[in-house]
Amino acid sequence: MYLALGQLVYKANFDETIQVVVDENQLKLIIVDTDKEVITKWIS
Secondary structure, eight states, rough: EEEEHHHHHHHHHHOOHHHHHHTTTEEEEEEETTTTTTTEEOOO
């Protein structure tokens, strides 16, 4: 299962602390440019 986030939310809110939580819990992320409606990054 993947968690999809808008690119602006990802850039504004995913600092080092949150990245540690993502890594420790092996969360999989899809970063989406909502204006262009394209996936900009897969993090698994």
